[in-house]
Amino acid sequence: MTLEVGVLGYRFMGKAHANAMARLPMFFPDAPEIERSVLVGRDEEALADAADRFGFESTATDWRAVVDDVDAFYNLGPNHVHAEPSIAALEAGTPVFCEKPLAPTLEEAEAMAETAREAGDDVPAGCAFNYRFVPAIRYAKELLEAGDLGEIHHVRGRYLQDWLVDPDAPWSWRNDEDMAGSGALGDLGAHTVDLLRFLVGDDDLAGEIERVSGHLGTFVEERPVEDGGEGGDPETRPVTVDDAYTAQLEFANGALGTLEGSRFATGHKNDHTLEIHGSSGSLRFSLERLNELEVLREGDRGYETILVTDEDDPYVDHWWPPGHVLGWEHTFVHENYEFLSAVARGESFAPSFADGLTAQRVLDAIERSDERGEWIDLE
Amino acid sequence: MTLEVGVLGYRFMGKAHANAMARLPMFFPDAPEIERSVLVGRDEEALADAADRFGFESTATDWRAVVDDVDAFYNLGPNHVHAEPSIAALEAGTPVFCEKPLAPTLEEAEAMAETAREAGDDVPAGCAFNYRFVPAIRYAKELLEAGDLGEIHHVRGRYLQDWLVDPDAPWSWRNDEDMAGSGALGDLGAHTVDLLRFLVGDDDLAGEIERVSGHLGTFVEERPVEDGGEGGDPETRPVTVDDAYTAQLEFANGALGTLEGSRFATGHKNDHTLEIHGSSGSLRFSLERLNELEVLREGDRGYETILVTDEDDPYVDHWWPPGHVLGWEHTFVHENYEFLSAVARGESFAPSFADGLTAQRVLDAIERSDERGEWIDLE
Amino acid sequence: MTLEVGVLGYRFMGKAHANAMARLPMFFPDAPEIERSVLVGRDEEALADAADRFGFESTATDWRAVVDDVDAFYNLGPNHVHAEPSIAALEAGTPVFCEKPLAPTLEEAEAMAETAREAGDDVPAGCAFNYRFVPAIRYAKELLEAGDLGEIHHVRGRYLQDWLVDPDAPWSWRNDEDMAGSGALGDLGAHTVDLLRFLVGDDDLAGEIERVSGHLGTFVEERPVEDGGEGGDPETRPVTVDDAYTAQLEFANGALGTLEGSRFATGHKNDHTLEIHGSSGSLRFSLERLNELEVLREGDRGYETILVTDEDDPYVDHWWPPGHVLGWEHTFVHENYEFLSAVARGESFAPSFADGLTAQRVLDAIERSDERGEWIDLE
Amino acid sequence: MTLEVGVLGYRFMGKAHANAMARLPMFFPDAPEIERSVLVGRDEEALADAADRFGFESTATDWRAVVDDVDAFYNLGPNHVHAEPSIAALEAGTPVFCEKPLAPTLEEAEAMAETAREAGDDVPAGCAFNYRFVPAIRYAKELLEAGDLGEIHHVRGRYLQDWLVDPDAPWSWRNDEDMAGSGALGDLGAHTVDLLRFLVGDDDLAGEIERVSGHLGTFVEERPVEDGGEGGDPETRPVTVDDAYTAQLEFANGALGTLEGSRFATGHKNDHTLEIHGSSGSLRFSLERLNELEVLREGDRGYETILVTDEDDPYVDHWWPPGHVLGWEHTFVHENYEFLSAVARGESFAPSFADGLTAQRVLDAIERSDERGEWIDLE
The missing domain is CATH 3.40.50.720 (NAD(P)-binding Rossmann-like Domain)
Incomplete structure (x- = not known):
């Protein structure tokens, strides 16, 4: 069929x-x-x-x-x-x-x-x-699930871009609350929240996010419309979403987290970075070096920089020999493979709409926290 | 004399x-x-x-x-x-x-x-x-003051250690509120807050910190007394300070900041890291590589890793030729030189007690924010 | 058509x-x-x-x-x-x-x-x-041709793998002189020699390689045949090619070069690294981080780590937005595009068989140099 | 006394x-x-x-x-x-x-x-x-002696500086054969040869260097005398030593080595780097990050970046707590401690004059190899 x-x-x-x-x-x-x-x-x-x-x-x-x-x-x-x-x-x-x-x-x-x-x-x-389908992220999850990092104490996620740091960068739907919902928070933060949940959300790691404190900032209040305003002042439209956000998290087990997303991080193009510290190990991942995972485990004195391209690494046997690196687009091949296989089998798929909603709840709580100036509990 | x-x-x-x-x-x-x-x-x-x-x-x-x-x-x-x-x-x-x-x-x-x-x-x-007296930090300040990074949008500081991640690490005065005041917050956060103020506190950069939201966590509630409790259960004492803290900052100009300090960051010994993004550049510094500064300026496409050991770099002409790196202890030589020179001249010295107090106010506000679950304004 | x-x-x-x-x-x-x-x-x-x-x-x-x-x-x-x-x-x-x-x-x-x-x-x-078709390599060539590195003094190339360091790794045609010609030298060195010629071969950079001194080494003299020798000692076959090679080069302009290739570099999978120093700049490239180029130019104090994924970087506009990294396989898309376009237009293509032959002459001279224990001139 | x-x-x-x-x-x-x-x-x-x-x-x-x-x-x-x-x-x-x-x-x-x-x-x-007295080098030696890297196959050493890349950099005794003997070769290569011998010279690692092929290059043939030639053309003196050298080595056990030293490596100030690959591990060291050692051992998939500042690391207990990095000058304190202790005890000290002579023999063989265009055996 x-x-x-x-x-x-x-x-x-x-x-x-x-x-x-x-x-x-x-x-x-x-x-x-x-x-x-x-x-x-x-x-x-x-x-x-x-x-x-x-x-x-x-x-x-x-x-x-x-x-x-x-x-x-x-x-x-x-x-x-x-x-x-x-x-x-x-x-x-x-x-x-x-x-x-x-x-x-x-x-x-x-x-x-x-x-x-x-x-x-x-x-x-x-x-x-x-990003759940990056081989290095899957590999990280295996390590976490095997208990290699122990119980999680610290989680740090940030997603840095700089395409709006120029105040003359043109207005787009991504700057509009009605169309986009939020700015860096929804666009970038959604990825970060989902990845962290994916990695440490199990109860014996850190569990779910229980409380958040958030802060949203808009540095440029209006932007020119592209190709607009010929023969006179350029037409501008208001920026009604955040250019950047920060957040603090508390997880079910008491772990502390910090989040950050920005379209104003000069020099950073697509820099999605995660760092996790547990009772017996730590790890770091950066999307711009997505073939690599830095891991520190019991007995190690420093981070080991692992090139996650071995034959038995997640998804890698479908591609090329060790050391022949994959790109950003391969994550889409992997997720399409998993999703379409689920469709063919009539089975559920993760990340699901429920996962999407959970991430959304965190983002929404960050936004409400910013408005109220106080911590918000997630049910 | x-x-x-x-x-x-x-x-x-x-x-x-x-x-x-x-x-x-x-x-x-x-x-x-x-x-x-x-x-x-x-x-x-x-x-x-x-x-x-x-x-x-x-x-x-x-x-x-x-x-x-x-x-x-x-x-x-x-x-x-x-x-x-x-x-x-x-x-x-x-x-x-x-x-x-x-x-x-x-x-x-x-x-x-x-x-x-x-x-x-x-x-x-x-x-x-x-740490104000690290040559790379002085050099960073020169760049910031010259406007090389433009107006500041983002500030990130963290100070990671791991000497308490072992729950059997012995109790010391640093775990006691009466003697230490706070834990990671005061011990580590004081450095971070002061360095950030030193670097971006000028009004045309980010200005002073105006509001904070903070969170403190204690992962191990009591610790054994060293050499205590022979012939039976070891004697323990309660940990009455934080093992780790996080904070969000808002600066006078609207810049967003995040802070973090921990004694539970497995694998990190004395890892004090600062990152700053401005409208026209960015920089990164890490204490464990204190001879280096990563800088991105107008027209650059990536960070330049600068070894701050040239003859005309701050304090360096007193020491060795380019590329002959300095250590942690040299920061003390520089600060003693400056302080004792101020004493001899009968002139003021910075960082002063007033700077110490300002840092303290930020730390205190982080602590109160944590207690109240809300943002705290600094007068 | x-x-x-x-x-x-x-x-x-x-x-x-x-x-x-x-x-x-x-x-x-x-x-x-x-x-x-x-x-x-x-x-x-x-x-x-x-x-x-x-x-x-x-x-x-x-x-x-x-x-x-x-x-x-x-x-x-x-x-x-x-x-x-x-x-x-x-x-x-x-x-x-x-x-x-x-x-x-x-x-x-x-x-x-x-x-x-x-x-x-x-x-x-x-x-x-x-590897001539890696965007970062094309970008490097542009910089070199624009004179950003000045005249070339030093060239360094090495290609490190480790798939033969296990003495029980099975024999293959790649270990046989009749089928493969040589070992690491031909398989890895051919890439390195071609890339260096591509980058610095112009007369106003370093010119062609004029003299070489080479050394070949074989660490394991025979290897087991896969699935061979059941019920007794495993069948083995002799390794008649090099496991690794080193070489020194002299270019037309007097520049000094060193080459290295190995299948015994424990921990390295596909680590092809180039480094070039000129009178006014330097650059570094590593295949395992092929989206990046490290460049130091007139006035720079350190290497700038450039993510070569901007819209106007070579070939990149065909793919994804800035920061969305490409993989190893994309080099094949680029070279097929160029080759097939040349076929359609009935025009020549580089690297040509003549380029292949020139690389081969260098490799052959390295081999002869090893046999004779002396430098070999290339006509 | x-x-x-x-x-x-x-x-x-x-x-x-x-x-x-x-x-x-x-x-x-x-x-x-x-x-x-x-x-x-x-x-x-x-x-x-x-x-x-x-x-x-x-x-x-x-x-x-x-x-x-x-x-x-x-x-x-x-x-x-x-x-x-x-x-x-x-x-x-x-x-x-x-x-x-x-x-x-x-x-x-x-x-x-x-x-x-x-x-x-x-x-x-x-x-x-x-440089034998850098804690990270001592630590590396301990690992090598413990067999953590197995038998050595590859050795790579280079010492890069750039203080002569400017053709107007003034003449000094270091450019004169009578006073200096050689240029980069003696000044930089002596360090590299000694360190490699120190690390892998044991018979069960790689043994002594047995054969060398060398190449010396001088890029600028004469240099101005400082403060010379007022009122007319500046006085110049001939450069009678090498600006840079390369070499290939063969060790007693068949291991392959490459060496390089230069005063023309634009952007490098005091960059002394060693890399060693053995049958079961690899390591890397760079003098400009002298507190660190990168190590890959049996079972590791990537290099572990170790900060060699723990209490039980060589010499470190004399200084500061973990993570408080040492500088270049500390190597002199360690070597003076060892030498003066030997004097006080009337005992021998290593590196000795015999070690100095062995290094010199290697450098001399490199020079003769360059003159004759052939490999030179060391007795």
């Missing part, structure tokens, strides 16, 4: 997932057979062009016509179009893979997760936290 | 300062001539031994007999003996150099700073934040 | 090139249209399986039937089958892309290069030195 | 050793008591000034009056004054500590070593290879 896949969105994420699907047959021969069936968007010309480039059979301008007609629906649109199509698809019994953050508001995220719950375990509803 | 110096305390800090004073003539020939005149302590035997080793002319068991009899008084005792002797010395018009944190409580710190203010500028009262 | 491509070899390199070809349409839309037409090999079952996996239309067991029937012929077999099919293809006017090293012996390499010369510039004959 | 020490030379090395001696009482209380008795030099004014600064009791302008009058004689003069005073001292039964390289010519080095041999083991004759 060939799975027909419908995809909403054909920009950055559309390209990343189309590429991932295209690469499965050669590298993951046991993945289900799929057809890139229909690509959904509004601008017909751009859409046709993308469909041709990304290998889609057809296009559609209304997702309503698609969501119950395909075997899996990918929602890769901007945050404010996450909820409605995803919910419609799930209500039609169609598995959904939705980009992160799950939704711009907690309410929408809750509705999505509730619909996913009702749809049942055999209709996988995945939230595309692709 | 030879300055007679009296020193209270002959352990770790006593050794560090005695060494620094001993090295001045050979490397800083323009430093004032000094005599290590009297070493003050309670255990006469250990004291005599230390005086001999550290090159002191005499010893005393009561600081009262010393503070108005010397040209400069060094207070290197545990935190709870900082206030009284320092105040007595200043009241006698004797310059004081006091180890950090200034005092275990804000009240004592305020009294000390007030006494220093009354003593006047010609009676220098220094707080021994030695 | 669609180019029909025939490929000899379906193991590691077959997979790498098939993948590269498959990815062109999505990422390099201006690449010529191609058809993976026929896959050539001897083991029919394995071949059929690979053809299916790698997307080939058909298979063939005799390359003779293929070389004049396709628009481009890829020779990805072991070194000892490089010469004959490549020569036959070129004589039939078919462009050839041959894996490195060009041939196991200098004589064969010369014959191949001579045939390529006779075939003319419109029949591209490429030697697959894929 | 107090040892009276006479020192010839009061510039860079004079300062380094005077400082080392001055620091012994505080940090190495079991070191013999010494008196910095007499400082020897030719320029009386500068000499008096230095003696005052470095804490010497008296000065002398003729070493002949000193060598048999002191308990230990330090020869820290330029290379061409190493032989005569050292020999005279040893013939007078006075222990000698001589800076490296032992002498500008092999003949002089042989005479010095022969005299030392005749003086007997109770008259220590030390060659001041201070």
